Amino acid sequence: MSSKHEHVIVIGAGLGGLATALRLQFAGFQVTVLEKLARPGGRSNVIEEQGFRVDTGPTLLLMKDTFEETYRAVGQDLQQRLKLIQLDPHYRIYYHDGTYLDLFANMAQLAQEVERLEPGSRERLFRFLGAGAKKYELAMDFVVRNYTRITDLANPSALTRLMQTRAYENMYRQVSKYFNGSDKLAKAFTFHSMFLGLSPYDSLAMYSMITYADMALGMWFPMGGIYSVVEDMVRLGQELGFELRTNSPVQEILVESGKVSGIRLQSGEQLLSPTLICHTPTGDWLMTTTAKTTPING
Ligand SMILES: Cc1cc2nc3c(=O)[nH]c(=O)nc-3n(C[C@H](O)[C@H](O)[C@H](O)COP(=O)(O)OP(=O)(O)OC[C@H]3O[C@@H](n4cnc5c(N)ncnc54)[C@H](O)[C@@H]3O)c2cc1C
Structure with a gap:
C-alpha cells in the first residue's frame, strides 16, 4: 500500500476498524468503512433509553496511552477531544x-x-x-x-x-x-x-x-461512557473525510486473477478496491491483496 488517494475498504466499525480507518485516512488513503449493524462500535456499544446511556461492552478505560497514541498518530490530542476522569x-x-x-x-x-x-x-x-x-x-x-x-x-x-x-x-x-x-x-x-x-x-x-x-x-472514565470514544472516533474520521456506511453487511470478498478486487454487500452492491482490511469477530486482522474468495459469516 504505497500510493496516496488509493481507495481502501475497512470491514467492521468496531474500535479496531475505526482506529485503522483513521490512520489510513490521515495517511492519505480514501477510506470507506462498512459496518453491518445500524451503528458503529461493535462490541463497544451502548443502549440509549429515556435519556440514559449504558455501555454494553467495556465501561472503563485502561492503557490510556494506547488511545493517546492513536489520536497522536492522526494529529489529535485525546484529552482535548474527550473529557477523561481518572478514578x-x-x-x-x-x-x-x-x-x-x-x-x-x-x-x-x-x-x-x-x-x-x-x-x-x-x-x-x-x-x-x-x-x-x-x-x-x-x-x-x-x-x-x-x-x-x-x-x-x-x-x-x-x-x-x-x-x-x-x-x-x-x-x-x-x-x-x-x-x-x-x-x-x-x-x-x-x-x-x-x-x-x-x-x-x-x-x-x-x-x-x-x-x-x-x-x-x-483507570479512566470518559464522560459520556466508553461509547463517547467510539462517537468521537467516528466524528474525527468524518472530519478527516472517511466514509462510514452502516447497515452494510459484507457478503463476500471478490477476487480476480488471484488478487482481491473488492467486496460484495449482502444487498448485491459491489465496491471495488485492491485493498481490504477486514476486522470482524470471526478473525484477526486480515490485510489482503491476494486471497481466495472468502465468504464472511459474521
Ligand atoms: C461486556 C464486555 C466487556 C468488555 N470489557 C473489556 C475491557 O475491559 N477491556 C478490553 O480491552 N476489552 C473489553 N471488551 C472487549 C472489547 O469490547 C473488544 O475487544 C473490542 O471492542 C473489539 O473491537 P474490534 O474492533 O476488534 O471488534 P468488534 O467490536 O467485534 O468489531 C467488529 C465489527 O465488525 C462488524 N462486522 C462483522 N461482520 C461484518 C460484515 N460481514 N460486514 C460488515 N461488518 C461486519 C461488527 O458488526 C462489528 O461492529 C469487553 C467486551 C464486552 C462485550
Whole structure:
C-alpha cells in the first residue's frame, strides 16, 4: 500500500476498524468503512433509553496511552477531544469478615492501605508491582509486533523475560508468595484475570500484567461512557473525510486473477478496491491483496 488517494475498504466499525480507518485516512488513503449493524462500535456499544446511556461492552478505560497514541498518530490530542476522569480509588473490595480494602491509584495511599490490612505488606506490594511491570513489558513485546512468518514467533528477549518473571507459573500461587500467604491481598491482586473470564486459581501468572496495567497505569472514565470514544472516533474520521456506511453487511470478498478486487454487500452492491482490511469477530486482522474468495459469516 504505497500510493496516496488509493481507495481502501475497512470491514467492521468496531474500535479496531475505526482506529485503522483513521490512520489510513490521515495517511492519505480514501477510506470507506462498512459496518453491518445500524451503528458503529461493535462490541463497544451502548443502549440509549429515556435519556440514559449504558455501555454494553467495556465501561472503563485502561492503557490510556494506547488511545493517546492513536489520536497522536492522526494529529489529535485525546484529552482535548474527550473529557477523561481518572478514578481513585479504582475499587473497594469487601471481604467476608466485614473488612475492606481500597485499591487506590495513588501509590502512597495504596501502600498505606495494604499496610492497614496486612502490616508489613508495603514493600511486598512494590515488589509485586515491579514484577508486574516486567510481565507487562513481556506481553507488549508480543502484542506490538506483526506475525507474518513462523520465525516471527522466535523472540529471544521475550524468552529471557518469560524465564525471569516465571510468567508460566500459576497466578494465584505466585501472587500469594509475594504477599507471604495473605489470602486477602492475593485475592485483591489476582481478581483481574476474571476480566478475561479466567479464574485466578487456574490462570497463568502472566495475567498479572492486567493487574499492573490497572494499578500502575491508571483507570479512566470518559464522560459520556466508553461509547463517547467510539462517537468521537467516528466524528474525527468524518472530519478527516472517511466514509462510514452502516447497515452494510459484507457478503463476500471478490477476487480476480488471484488478487482481491473488492467486496460484495449482502444487498448485491459491489465496491471495488485492491485493498481490504477486514476486522470482524470471526478473525484477526486480515490485510489482503491476494486471497481466495472468502465468504464472511459474521
Ligand atoms: C461486556 C464486555 C466487556 C468488555 N470489557 C473489556 C475491557 O475491559 N477491556 C478490553 O480491552 N476489552 C473489553 N471488551 C472487549 C472489547 O469490547 C473488544 O475487544 C473490542 O471492542 C473489539 O473491537 P474490534 O474492533 O476488534 O471488534 P468488534 O467490536 O467485534 O468489531 C467488529 C465489527 O465488525 C462488524 N462486522 C462483522 N461482520 C461484518 C460484515 N460481514 N460486514 C460488515 N461488518 C461486519 C461488527 O458488526 C462489528 O461492529 C469487553 C467486551 C464486552 C462485550
